[in-house]
Amino acid sequence: MLGTTVEVPTLDDPVTLKVPAGTQPSTTMRVRGRGVPASGKHAAGDLLVTVNVTIPKKLNKDQKLAVEKLAVALKEEAPHD
Helix, strand or coil, rough: CCCCEEEECCCCCEEEEECCCCCCCCCCCEEECCCCCCCCCCCCCCCCECCCCCCCCCHHHHHHHHHHHHHHHHHHHHCCC
16 A cells, blocks of 8 residues: 565565555566576566565554554545445
């Protein structure tokens, strides 16, 4: 929701990938030139990274309250039919 940066392992060194705010689950992002090297003298291909979202199984009281407040705020901002 807020966006973040994550370290992504590659065939060589890890790269830092910026995940923009609002990125949806299962979005595929491209890291140019960090994929499998082509045969011969060609440059490496692109690395495709798919965004996975982890949902916490348990929330403490403060976390639950914050999520409930967010749900109310989002509902209030939703366009009405």
